[in-house]
Amino acid sequence: MFFEVLNHVDSALSVAVSLLALWQFLVAGGR
Numbered sequence: 001m002f003f004e005v006l007n008h009v010d011s012a013l014s015v016a017v018s019l020l021a022l023w024q025f026l027v028a029g030g031r
Helices: 001-030
Strands: none
Touching: none
């Protein structure tokens, strides 16, 4: 149970980090 939740949080965090990196790239490219 705990490891399932941890794995879900880890994948959600990975998605959030990649979206943040993409957003930073777009903002930097747009300036």
